[in-house]
Amino acid sequence: xxxxxxxxxxxxxxxxxxxxxxxxxxxxxxxxxxxxxxxxxxxxxxxxxxxxxxxxxxxxxxxxxxxxxxxxxxxxxxxxxxxxxxxxxxxxxxxxxxxxxxxxxxxxxxxxxxxxxxxxxxxxxxxxxxxxxxxxxxxxxxxxxxxxxxxxxxxxxxxxxxxxxxxxxxxxxxxxxxxxxxxxxxxxxxxxxxxxxxxxxxxxxxxxxxxxxxxxxxxxxxxxxxxxxxxxxxxxxxxxxxxxxxxxxxxxxxxxxxxxxxxxxxxxxxxxxxxxxxxxxx
Amino acid sequence: xxxxxxxxxxxxxxxxxxxxxxxxxxxxxxxxxxxxxxxxxxxxxxxxxxxxxxxxxxxxxxxxxxxxxxxxxxxxxxxxxxxxxxxxxxxxxxxxxxxxxxxxxxxxxxxxxxxxxxxxxxxxxxxxxxxxxxxxxxxxxxxxxxxxxxxxxxxxxxxxxxxxxxxxxxxxxxxxxxxxxxxxxxxxxxxxxxxxxxxxxxxxxxxxxxxxxxxxxxxxxxxxxxxxxxxxxxxxxxxxxxxxxxxxxxxxxxxxxxxxxxxxx
Ligand SMILES: Nc1ncnc2c1ncn2[C@@H]1O[C@H](COP(=O)(O)OP(=O)(O)OP(=O)(O)O)[C@@H](O)[C@H]1O
Ligand SMILES: [Mg+2]
Numbered sequence: 417x418x419x420x421x422x423x424x425x426x427x428x429x430x431x432x433x434x435x436x437x438x439x440x441x442x443x444x445x446x447x448x449x450x451x452x453x454x455x456x457x458x459x460x461x462x463x464x465x466x467x468x469x470x471x472x473x474x475x476x477x478x479x480x481x482x483x484x485x486x487x488x489x490x491x492x493x494x495x496x497x498x499x500x501x502x503x504x505x506x507x508x509x510x511x512x513x514x515x516x517x518x519x520x521x522x523x524x525x526x527x528x529x530x531x532x533x534x535x536x537x538x539x540x541x542x543x544x545x546x547x548x549x550x551x552x553x554x555x556x557x558x559x560x561x562x563x564x565x566x567x568x569x570x571x572x573x574x575x576x577x578x579x580x581x582x583x584x585x586x587x588x589x590x591x592x593x594x595x596x597x598x599x600x601x602x603x604x605x606x607x608x609x610x611x612x613x614x615x616x617x618x619x620x621x622x623x624x625x626x627x628x629x630x631x632x633x634x635x636x637x638x639x640x641x642x643x644x645x646x647x648x649x650x651x652x653x654x655x656x657x658x659x660x661x662x663x664x665x666x667x668x669x670x671x672x673x674x675x676x677x678x679x680x681x682x683x684x685x686x687x688x689x690x691x692x693x694x695x696x697x698x
Numbered sequence: 699x700x701x702x703x704x705x706x707x708x709x710x711x712x713x714x715x716x717x718x719x720x721x722x723x724x725x726x727x728x729x730x731x732x733x734x735x736x737x738x739x740x741x742x743x744x745x746x747x748x749x750x751x752x753x754x755x756x757x758x759x760x761x762x763x764x765x766x767x768x769x770x771x772x773x774x775x776x777x778x779x780x781x782x783x784x785x786x787x788x789x790x791x792x793x794x795x796x797x798x799x800x801x802x803x804x805x806x807x808x809x810x811x812x813x814x815x816x817x818x819x820x821x822x823x824x825x826x827x828x829x830x831x832x833x834x835x836x837x838x839x840x841x842x843x844x845x846x847x848x849x850x851x852x853x854x855x856x857x858x859x860x861x862x863x864x865x866x867x868x869x870x871x872x873x874x875x876x877x878x879x880x881x882x883x884x885x886x887x888x889x890x891x892x893x894x895x896x897x898x899x900x901x902x903x904x905x906x907x908x909x910x911x912x913x914x915x916x917x918x919x920x921x922x923x924x925x926x927x928x929x930x931x932x933x934x935x936x937x938x939x940x941x942x943x944x945x946x947x948x949x950x951x952x953x954x955x956x957x958x959x960x961x962x963x
Binding site: 570588 | 882
């Protein structure tokens with residue numbers, strides 16, 4: 417992408433959630449309030465961590481920011497989502513989601529998985545063929561999948577599968593990248609490796625990342641901003657920024673700053689007690 | 699015997715082949731004993747070697763092969779009907795699977811035919827289409843397509859939703875999600891449906907060819923029966939079984955070649 421393109425990209429991102437309430441029909445008959453009056457604004461590139469106990473409504477909130485929304489209920493029940501100043505009611509072209517369970521296609525090679533979006537009319541029209549070939553090759557290189565491009569996803573490890581998912585999202589140069597516990601199913605070591613990869617990819621392709629996790633350590637290691645949600649119904653119980661440079665070292669993790677932030681998160685979760693659990697990796 | 703009642707431990711290939719061959723052999727021996735001792739009269743049950751001789755006779759006699767001609771006729775009908783089943787049944791099943799509303803409208807018209815006595819339709823088809831090729835093809839077509847359509851529909855509906863969602867998230871229209879994600883993921887099971895359809899057609903071929911029998915394996919059997927040539931009747935039945943098995947094996951092998959990823963899921 418040209419420099420002017422990059423500048424335009426950096427200049428114009430904004431996602432706003434305004435008084436979002438989400439209710440789902442509950443099995444017992446009535447309705448369950450899952451999200452209770454959340455207002456959040458994101459207006460520049462950065463890694464924003466959405467941290468909350470499992471089942472608190474993180475995925476529900478994430479899907480509203482330009483993802484595919486649940487089919488069985490009106491989403492949101494009330495409130496508004498604005499993307500770049502325009503109300504958004506459905507999947508948005510500027511935003512791409514990376515799922516926890518990899519959505520890689522077992523019938524396609526790694527290369528074809530990454531190139532998949534360009535088989536769709538939307539992107540065929542927007543991106544010339546030479547350009548997308550270049551982008552796919554570049555993403556395979558950056559995610560370390562270059563020599564794996566002819567393999568099928570079943571032949572890859574969990575971490576490599578998530579690299580494919582990341583590459584497929586980033587070939588579209590999205591302005592908004594939604595990540596729903598993308599590394600949640602990985603072992604600790606692979607997770608750290610993927611966090612480092614995400615940081616370097618972010619530095620190459622800065623965009624607005626909203627990253628859902630229930631891992632306190634992950635939130636501290638990655639986030640420019642950490643938003644802590646209380647358990648069901650989800651409310652914002654804390655919202656702060658971290659200015660430490662990334663990648664953050666193990667030393668930083670043991671620093672006073674990090675320890676205090678960790679304590680702050682845990683207290684805010686405990687003062688809003690609920691059923692879900694969070695994880696702290698040491 | 700060790701692990702005799704353990705359904706998860708398969709014998710290796712060699713062992714399985716030996717066991718299988720042994721049981722076929724046992725049946726042949728039993729059959730031979732019946733024939734030699736005359737417990738069942740040869741008029742009711744021809745001896746295995748008589749069936750073999752009948753096969754040889756049918757394969758080559760006085761410069762022509764009745765069997766080859768009959769097989770080609772039957773195979774031709776099967777392929778024409780099979781082409782129609784695939785060309786009409788697969789799109790129909792896909793549309794039904796992809797759109798619950800179409801399914802709600804069409805499935806009451808299709809599903810009951812799965813348990814309909816298809817053979818009883820034969821006189822009706824004769825009345826409508828006469829006794830020629832159209833009737834035979836139509837009969838095979840109906841017999842197979844009523845299995846194929848619901849199977850294709852189920853194959854589509856069995857594709858996990860996450861592939862649809864993920865394509866949608868990348869900007870696919872709903873129809874593109876079906877074309878680019880759901881159908882490719884359903885292909886192995888759709889192929890299974892085609893394999894079943896061909897098996898069904900092989901079982902119906904004789905029925906289709908009984909009426910106004912002029913050619914085909916069904917006619918060959920029907921003709922032999924009229925002259926009480928039971929050895930030829932048996933030969934004809936075995937030939938059909940062998941052809942059906944061959945078709946099945948061939949199509950399964952092709953399927954495995956086309957969709958190697960299915961077993962890796
Ligand atoms: N489409 C839906 N229909 C009905 N209930 C739903 C739907 N989606 C989510 N829920 C319910 O809403 C609550 C929050 O779900 P959500 O998936 O947003 O939570 P989460 O924080 O992402 O959880 P997890 O950590 O398990 O991913 C859960 O109790 C869930 O059962
Ligand atoms: Mg979730």
